[in-house]
Amino acid sequence: MTNALSVLARQPRTALAAAAAVAATTGLAAHKWNAAVQSKRLETAFLYRSAASPRRSAAPPPPPPARVDLRFVRAVLAFLRVCVPGARTSEAAVLALVATLLAARSYLDLWASANGGHVVKAIVARDKRSFLRRAVFDIATMMFPMSFVNNSLKYTIARLKLLMRRRMSLYFHDKYLSHNTFYKLSNLDARVRNPDQLLTVDIDRFCSSLADLYCNISKPLFDIFLFSRRLSRSLGPSGPLFMISYFTVCSVILRAVQPPFGQLAADEQRLEGEYRLHHSRLITHSEEIAFFGGAAREKQYINHAFDNLVAHLRKLFAARWRNGFIDAILVKYVATIVGYLVVSIPIFFTDSHIFRLFSSSSHLANKPSAAGHNPETDSASNIAGLYTRNSRLLLQLAGAIGRLVLAGKEITRLTGYTQRVSKLERVLDELGSEGAVRRRFESTPDLQRDLRLAELMQPGKLVVAAEHDEQSSLKVDAINLLSPDGTLLCERLSFEIERGCHVLTTGPNGCGKSSLFRVLAGLWPVYGGTIFRPARSRIFYVPQRPYLALGTLRDNVTYPMTWEQACANGATDEAITSLLERVCLDDVARRLGGLDAVKDWAEVLSGGQKQRLGFSRLLFHAPQYAILDEASSAVSIDIEEVLYRAVKEAGITVISVSHRPSLWRFHDKVLAFDGNGGYEFRAMCDEDMPPLVPPQTA
Ligand SMILES: Nc1ncnc2c1ncn2[C@@H]1O[C@H](COP(=O)(O)OP(=O)(O)OP(=O)(O)O)[C@@H](O)[C@H]1O
Structure with a gap:
């Protein structure tokens, strides 16, 4: 150039x-x-x-x-x-x-x-x-x-x-x-x-x-x-x-x-x-x-x-x-x-x-x-x-x-x-x-509190039984129940729930009832003692607001199982329909287009209907234990009775959380938190039972 x-x-x-x-x-x-x-x-x-x-x-x-x-x-x-x-x-x-x-x-x-x-x-x-x-x-x-x-x-x-x-x-x-x-x-x-x-x-x-x-x-x-x-x-x-x-x-x-x-x-x-x-x-x-x-x-x-x-x-x-x-x-x-x-x-x-x-x-x-x-x-x-x-x-x-x-x-x-x-x-x-998030222990000016927390937060153990073990019970041995922010909810909590023994968990708001189940499920860490529990497939959790998946009504009954997995386990449309009848949801299902209808179920079902669907899911999976956390709070008392009877007839051991007196009669034992870190685990006695009220209509 x-x-x-x-x-x-x-x-x-x-x-x-x-x-x-x-x-x-x-x-x-x-x-x-x-x-x-x-x-x-x-x-x-x-x-x-x-x-x-x-x-x-x-x-x-x-x-x-x-x-x-x-x-x-x-x-x-x-x-x-x-x-x-x-x-x-x-x-x-x-x-x-x-x-x-x-x-x-x-x-x-x-x-x-x-x-x-x-x-x-x-x-x-x-x-x-x-x-x-x-x-x-x-x-x-x-x-x-x-x-x-x-x-x-x-x-x-x-x-x-x-x-x-x-x-x-x-x-x-x-x-x-x-x-x-x-x-x-x-x-x-x-x-x-x-x-x-x-x-x-x-x-x-x-x-x-x-x-x-x-x-x-x-x-x-x-x-x-x-x-x-x-x-x-x-x-x-x-x-x-x-x-x-x-x-x-x-x-x-x-x-x-x-x-x-x-x-x-x-x-x-x-x-x-x-x-x-x-x-x-x-x-x-x-x-x-x-x-x-x-x-x-x-x-x-x-x-x-x-x-x-x-x-x-x-x-x-x-x-x-x-x-x-x-x-x-x-x-x-x-x-x-x-x-x-x-x-x-x-x-x-x-x-x-x-x-x-x-x-x-x-x-x-x-x-x-x-x-x-x-x-x-x-x-x-x-x-x-x-x-x-x-x-x-x-x-x-x-x-x-x-x-x-x-x-x-x-x-x-x-x-x-x-x-x-x-x-x-x-x-x-x-x-x-x-496994479960442990709270990082942060030093504060209050040394006494720090030492106490450090003592309470000693790592505990969660022992999960083998999948094929049908005899395992649910046993909690001297655990400390703490919220993620380090609040002590219950100290040295111990109890054992044998199969067939239905337990009602009670206590004031914020005392730690739901927290106990978070620990049982492994979502929160175990502190202090040991938890022995059946395999995941043998415990089922039904919350107050059941999660509703995107898909058909059928998919929602079998959730989290896919329909293919459910069929491999012997599920049929007739069985699903019969489950919906047992939880009094068959009419609603028919009106909304049947098992194949795809809808945003969280939108189209009422609070009580969602809870009934939650029970149909529980009956479908038929686990050994069911944790029912205010699971029937939105259904009428007579339907609640229908749902609880169906669950017990299916051989499922119920652990309920509820503030409703009408539920007491379905349980054999009570786990009562006092809201100050104390608790009581005992057999239900006649004095606990509230007077029977005439059933209301749905
Ligand atoms: N993710 C979280 N992080 C921090 N603290 C929490 C968290 N979840 C719950 N807590 C606290 O743990 C305590 C126990 O809560 P929990 O949900 O077990 O109460 P509960 O006994 O089930 O109450 P209720 O009867 O009102 O449902 C409460 O003080 C709550 O503020």
């Missing part, structure tokens, strides 16, 4: 054209870089704006800021192993395919630059045959592979992102949905406020960012190597080297002045999540809120969360503006000046040392002109062809370096997603491995 310029300097007519071409090239190169930066920013802004939701109000301590450090690299490598678990996986194959397509794309770009040069050369030389061959035949031939490669690249990158997201999602689903970790995360641990958003949005963003990073590093590096080599052949190594050096210095400066975009991205996701949480709570509790006339109060919550988000976005946009200002100065305008200076050296500084440096390795001046042509036209056509090709190559080179600098920004953004996803993984691992 530099020698060509010196030729041009001696030929004023072509010199002007060449100078214009180079100026355009430099300007375009800078423009292309800037366009890439802008489009990436727009994409980033869009990505940031769509997000999701958190859970509880207790604010966890702020996390360490997201930045590129050893911990980040380790986390990314660990997740990379999750996304691409082996060399023989489909993910590895797609990764290799993307690399191949990226390389093919680079070679096609190279071909397009060279061909553009040939076309211009043919035009300037008025060579019709050559023009038709290059401009029509060659392009018509190459358009198929070019179109194929471009679209295959888009498709394959999208597929790679999807494959990675699938691996990551399944990996996290395993952790989240085992050992009741989802329960512990939402109820017993305040470190992760919005697992739903992390699992749906952040994992997707993380995978997308990682895949983009792979493309934004590998292709530009390959491009820089390829285009610089090709440019060096005609311009000498100094031209491309100088431009690369300039852009490298630029990226170092930009990196130094760049705001903490990773942390800002992580904060934005969190605030988006909190804003969405308020909306989802409004939807979930719409009826209660409407009854209370709570719209104005909810509006305050929602507006407050939204204001926080807006304030953060303002801060983010201002940071982007400042960064964009410096970007534009360095990458667009100074780059253009540098480009002009580089190309002007052979024209204006032909006697200087700089010129000799630039022109040292060029071979153009030594090239003989083609025989049979006018030397001036030939030289002009060669130069025009070369300039077109080189300008395109320079354009590609600048674009490649630009993408590499952008990869730095992508890394910054990735730190934010990595921080959030790593934290989720860490918390899930801790909660999953603990």
Whole structure:
């Protein structure tokens, strides 16, 4: 290029054209870089704006800021192993395919630059045959592979992102949905406020960012190597080297002045999540809120969360503006000046040392002109062809370096997603491995209290009988019942419930009745003593508000068993219908479309009907023990009697929690908490029985 310029300097007519071409090239190169930066920013802004939701109000301590450090690299490598678990996986194959397509794309770009040069050369030389061959035949031939490669690249990158997201999602689903970790995360641990958003949005963003990073590093590096080599052949190594050096210095400066975009991205996701949480709570509790006339109060919550988000976005946009200002100065305008200076050296500084440096390795001046042509036209056509090709190559080179600098920004953004996803993984691992969350003992100024708590919170044991053991009873031996915030609910609680002995649990509100069952189920930790209990499938829990799954009525009766599993156990539609009759739900079932009807059952059933459905589920599973936690509080007393009789006839041992005196007669023993840490476990006596009241109608 530099020698060509010196030729041009001696030929004023072509010199002007060449100078214009180079100026355009430099300007375009800078423009292309800037366009890439802008489009990436727009994409980033869009990505940031769509997000999701958190859970509880207790604010966890702020996390360490997201930045590129050893911990980040380790986390990314660990997740990379999750996304691409082996060399023989489909993910590895797609990764290799993307690399191949990226390389093919680079070679096609190279071909397009060279061909553009040939076309211009043919035009300037008025060579019709050559023009038709290059401009029509060659392009018509190459358009198929070019179109194929471009679209295959888009498709394959999208597929790679999807494959990675699938691996990551399944990996996290395993952790989240085992050992009741989802329960512990939402109820017993305040470190992760919005697992739903992390699992749906952040994992997707993380995978997308990682895949983009792979493309934004590998292709530009390959491009820089390829285009610089090709440019060096005609311009000498100094031209491309100088431009690369300039852009490298630029990226170092930009990196130094760049705001903490990773942390800002992580904060934005969190605030988006909190804003969405308020909306989802409004939807979930719409009826209660409407009854209370709570719209104005909810509006305050929602507006407050939204204001926080807006304030953060303002801060983010201002940071982007400042960064964009410096970007534009360095990458667009100074780059253009540098480009002009580089190309002007052979024209204006032909006697200087700089010129000799630039022109040292060029071979153009030594090239003989083609025989049979006018030397001036030939030289002009060669130069025009070369300039077109080189300008395109320079354009590609600048674009490649630009993408590499952008990869730095992508890394910054990735730190934010990595921080959030790593934290989720860490918390899930801790909660999953603990079995039940133990309260971390925090020292307080009250030493006596600390010592007492430490003594009460000695780890206990939960011994679960084997699945085939039908004789096991439920035995609690000297456990201390504590709530997650460390409140002692009952000390050294002991009792044994033999099969066939129905027990009523009573006590004032908040005394720990439901907490006892949380400990029995393994949701809360056992402190102090030991619990011996039958296998999970032999104890069934029926809460006050039974969970209703999405699906048919039949699915809801067999839940959590699928219909296929139920059929394998001998279930039939007739049996399900008969169960619904026993809980007096057959009429409702018929009216709502029968066993196959798919509805939002939580919406269409009344409170009492939901409880009857809960009993039908219990009868279907027919376990050894049933924990009925206010399970019939919404049904009329006569239906309650029907339900309890059906359960007892099915041979199920009942452990009830209820404040209703009418239920006492269905039980043999009473476990009575006094609300002050004391309890009584004894046989029911006649004096306990309330006077019988005439049954009410449903
Ligand atoms: N996730 C939790 N974190 C902290 N404390 C909790 C949690 N769940 C319950 N508690 C506390 O544990 C205590 C016992 O609650 P529990 O639900 O066992 O009461 P209960 O006896 O079933 O009351 P009620 O008759 O009103 O249903 C209460 O003081 C409650 O505030």
